[in-house]
Amino acid sequence: MAIERTLSIIKPDGLKNHHIGEIISRFEKAGLTPVGIRLQQLSQKEAEGFYAVHSARGFFKDLVAFMTSGPVVVMALEGENAVLKNRDLMGATDPKKADKGTIRADFAQSIDANTVHGSDSLENAKNEIAYFFRETELQKY
Numbered sequence: 177m178a179i180e181r182t183l184s185i186i187k188p189d190g191l192k193n194h195h196i197g198e199i200i201s202r203f204e205k206a207g208l209t210p211v212g213i214r215l216q217q218l219s220q221k222e223a224e225g226f227y228a229v230h231s232a233r234g235f236f237k238d239l240v241a242f243m244t245s246g247p248v249v250v251m252a253l254e255g256e257n258a259v260l261k262n263r264d265l266m267g268a269t270d271p272k273k274a275d276k277g278t279i280r281a282d283f284a285q286s287i288d289a290n291t292v293h294g295s296d297s298l299e300n301a302k303n304e305i306a307y308f309f310r311e312t313e314l315q316k317y
């Protein structure tokens with residue numbers, strides 16, 4: 177299987193509820209290694225730019241407000257089949273519909289405060305990683 181990179185964000189609720197460690201631990205145990213990592217307060221512009229694909233949706237304002245409500249952790253995760261594996265670990269967008277044992281089922285409160293973001297395709301992963309990280313901020317180990 178191919179080694180891929182994907183972008184993960186631990187959203188503000190994940191930090192406020194002190195789940196950074198548990199979430200990263202799940203990634204590492206599943207073979208997804210953080211090769212870039214930063215704690216960051218997103219500006220309104222950064223959040224709007226990141227979620228531009230959703231700008232016409234009714235929930236866009238709430239999404240941007242939530243994503244700027246506190247700091248986030250942005251990570252580039254590397255591993256076999258990283259894009260899909262991360263999506264599997266995250267669970268469904270709506271935590272009420274997420275499978276037991278997934279991050280969103282275990283930690284998320286609502287469809288807004290759903291604890292994690294993960295790229296949904298390899299192409300989007302490349303663009304999303306480049307949105308947050310320079311190549312020199314990504315490490316090999």
Ligand code: GDP
Pocket residue numbers: 230235238239268269287288289290292293294296
């Ligand atoms: P994801 O890839 O599973 O994060 O879901 P999407 O890319 O479809 O949506 C991005 C984010 O927007 C989600 O993680 C949710 O926080 C939020 N979102 C998506 N759909 C809805 C919705 O129907 N209502 C609300 N309030 N938020 C939504």
Ligand code: MG
Pocket residue numbers: 294296
């Ligand atoms: Mg998405």
